[in-house]
Amino acid sequence: MNTDEPILVGLYFSRDENAITVTKEKYGAYGHSIAYGILENVHDTAECENDAYYRLWCSIPPAVPQCFRTYFGRIVRALALDRLRKRQARKRSSLSEVMMELDDLIGTAPSPEQTVGEAEIRELLRRFLGALSPQTRDFFVQRYWYLKDVATIAEMHRCSEENVRVALYRARNALKKILTEEGYL
DSSP: OOTTHHHHHHHHHTTOTHHHHHHHHHHHHHHHHHHHHHHOOHHHHHHHHHHHHHHHHHHTTTOOOSSHHHHHHHHHHHHHHHHHHHHTTTSOOHHHHHHHHHHHHHOSOOOHHHHHTHHHHHHHHHHHHHHSOHHHHHHHHHHHTSOOOHHHHHHHHTSOHHHHHHHHHHHHHHHHHHHHHTTOO
């Protein structure tokens, strides 16, 4: 955790309007990169960022984020995905392609019993990602967190699209095996 994060969370708890200004200064570029990476539209990205600041203001308190940057990133990403779904509701989108790739792993909405194990799943994913090679880990994060298409990832890493596809396929299978062994699938 960044040493400034407790101070920032404290600004939200005291309902100090400077909390938004400080958040924009420290994490605005991070939020923008997440939203723009998903939406690829400056106007939608700006609206998503503003919605994220509002959502932060409304959620802290009562929420007390362990890692403010991650908390903010999750809010921005969720808002961007919602906006993308609405914008492309009737079209087959890159988002639907990504979701189909992970469909075997994520299935349907979690039951309350599954939600209890969220911390364990987070730890399992952390270990899984840590065990991947740096390149495969970046492929995985770029594809499934930032929703980049395979061509963009290949260009970023100066490798072939087939190389990216194969690495993602193997990573998904490895994750599926781990989730099955741990009883989540």
